[in-house]
Amino acid sequence: MEVEGTVFEEDQDIQDWVLIERKFDKDEILQALQSSNGDKALGQDEFTMGFLKKCWRVVVLDVMAVFEEFHDFCTFEKSLNATFLALIPKKQNARNIKDFRPIGLIGSIYKLVSKVLTNRLKTVMENLISESQNAFVGGRQILDSVLVTNESLHSRIKSGIQGIIYPQQLMYIRLVLTYFEAMTGLQVNMSNSEMVPVGVVPNLSVLADIMCCSIVKWLWRFGPQLSLWRRAIALKYGTLSGGWITRSTQGAHGCGLWRSISSGWSDFVQYVEFEVGVGDHIRFWDDIWCGNRxxxxxxxxLYSISSNRQANIVAFLNHPASGSRPEWNVTFSRNFNDWEVEGVASFIEFIHSHTNFKVGGDGLWWRLKGNGLFDIKLFYNALRDFHPVNFPxxxxxxxxxxxxxxxxAWVATWGLILTEDHLKRRGFQLVGWCSMCRCDGETISHLLLHCEVAYGSWTFVFWTFGILWVLPGCVLDLFFGWHNWLGKNQSKIxxxxxxxxxxxxxxxxxxRIFENVERIDSQLYELFSNTLYDWAIAWGYSSSTSVISFLESLHLT
Incomplete structure (x- = not known):
């Protein structure tokens, strides 16, 4: 179809064209104005958006005249777009250009025109931009592409099927970035880098943004939607529970990104309720959609005699007429006994009180927040209170x-260093012995605590301090019992x-494994002593002039 010289192939294209090309109306402009921040820097006209809000009844005709001229002639006065850049110092005694923040002093009318055009483009942007493009479109994120790429490569590598990942293009991009860095001298700005604290963090949402660790939000976004990344994940793993989560991603080989994300579903679903719309993605008996259970x-x-325990809500609903409340039609496998009638009556009364469904598709409701929207900080606090972690x-x-x-040491305490038993669980075929004592299988506790070589090293430590000690069963218990054992002021070394x-x-x-080089026990004790001495001197914990005098100073008796 051709409209004013433009050829449209689909009806949706015509609808989008009408939305973009229609005349500006007063309500549309006022809505854009009300959603704007009123106290931004004023422009050369010396008016802020707050002035337009307060004096809207006075200036409305003049503003509408500007928009009508812009719509008819596709242009406006050049002075509306004129601007200056003001440099605002970030700190006292600012001298370098990087110590200033640039502020654009653009006029309020131009800001309002831009806001109205932006709101119009939002309504058609999803149809204009390909679904493989994840930036600058509401509801899409750049990290969607990272997830799809990671899972695609993981599937290809796991299957062993050969494929092409366009190495020439990747090399070309790398060369472009390398040349750009060499020509401009740009590098990481260390003055703007973040120091991430260890332990309890008060501003958790800020830290989550810095660390990009809000991965649980992917579970909130998954749902029965039609986005590209969701379809890719569902195709790879399949879905369960009405399409709200994928099947379990078990397997020793590989570590797809979604595998780590989906592992938090059991904790996530405890704080979620289902909002019923159509009811085709919510299970009647199994999901939490009315009440807290x-x-x-x-x-x-009644669940034990239900004729269809896995049915969705829509299977038990009748819609007699448009606009009327739906009616329930729950079926059972047999007739009720006399003693069951009272329970059936309370069941019917209960479900009839939950028929005020929302318009549209089914959705999720976050129980920890009043507006029902997911919040990573509240989720973290709930998990910390529900699963207190005692860690040294x-x-x-x-x-x-x-x-x-x-x-x-932190990884070893969590039991995650790659000892022989961990590598075997990943599918590697290895000799079942410890490379230190060549006797037992290599586990973390054995290698670091109970191995013949490790036990001899710990015996040397206890002899040096002049104490008797019984080694615990694991690294975690050792740290719990070790910290500040000599008192807070005497335990630095x-x-x-x-x-x-x-x-x-x-x-x-x-x-011993990779270099085929082996120290005898005395050399190992010497290496440990020299390392401990260097650390103590570096932090000012000791004033000894030699390793021998340092070890003698550690003796407690």
Whole structure:
């Protein structure tokens, strides 16, 4: 179809064209004005948006005249777009250009025109932009493409089928970025980098944005929608529970991104209710849609005789006439006994009180917030209160060891370093022995605590301090019992010992496996002593002039 010289292939294109080309009306302009911030920097006309809001009845005719001229002639006075840049200092005694924040002093009328045009484009942007483009469109995120790419590569690698990932294009992009960096000298701005604290963080939502760790929100966004990333995930894993989550992503090989995200569903669903619309994606008996519990838990006897326990709500609804309330038609596999009639009556009364369904499709309601919208901070607080985590983080991160050593100790405490037993669970075929003692299988507790070599190293430590100690069963218990054992003011060097010895044993283990180099026990003790001495001197914990005098100063008796 051709309209005013433009050819349209679909009716939707004509509707979009009409929405864009229609004349500006007063309500549309007023809505854009009310949604604007009124106290932004004023332009050369010396008026803010707040002035237009307060004096709308006075200036409405003049504003409408500007919009009518813009619509008819597709242009406006150049002075409306004239602007200056003002530099606002970020700190006192600002000298460098980077110490200033640029503010554009553009006129309020031009801001209003831009706002109205933006609101119009929002209504048609989804049809104009391809669904594979995830930026600048409401409801889409750039990270959607990251998820789809990660899962696609994971599936290809896991299947073993050869494929092409366009290496020439990737190399070209890398060269362009390299040349750009070399020519401009741009690099990471360390003055704007963030220091992320360890432990309880007050501004959790800010930290979540910095760390990009709001991954649980993907579960909130999944739902029965039609976005590209959702279809890709559903096609790969399949769906359960009316399309609200995928099937379990089990398997030893690979680590798809969605596998980590979906693992939080059991915690997430505890704080979710279902909003019934059509009812075709909510299970009548199993999902929480009326009250705080599923119907199968509230009426277990009736659930046991239901003729269709997996049915969605829509299967039990009758819509007699347009505009009237729906009626229930729940079916059972047998007639009711006399003693069951009272329970059936309360069941019917209960479900009849929950027929005020919303218009449109089914949705989720976040129970922790009044408006029903998901909030990552509230979810974190709920999980922390519901699943209190007792972890010796002060013993690890507060011991003033090098960062990579602290990180290794932290991973070892969680039981996640790649010892032989972990590698076997990932499908690797390995010899079932410890590379240190060549006897038992290599686990984290065995390698760092109970191995013959590790036990000898711990015996040397206890002999150095002149104490007797019984080693616990795991690394976690060791840190719990070790931290500040000599008192808060006398345990600075003492707190360094576990991480230092763990790091020494791990280095020796890797040297034996990958370099085929092995130290004898005395050399291992010497390496540990030298490392502990260097750390203590670096932090000012000791004034000893030699390793021997340092070890002698550690003896408690």
């Amino acid at each position: 599923p119907l199968k838990d509230v009426f277990p006897d 983080w002060k013993a690890i991160w507060g011991a003033h060891t090098p960062r990579r050593v602290s990180f290794f 003492w707190n360094l010992v576990p991480s230092c010895l763990f790091w020494t044993l791990w280095q020796e283990r890797n040297n």
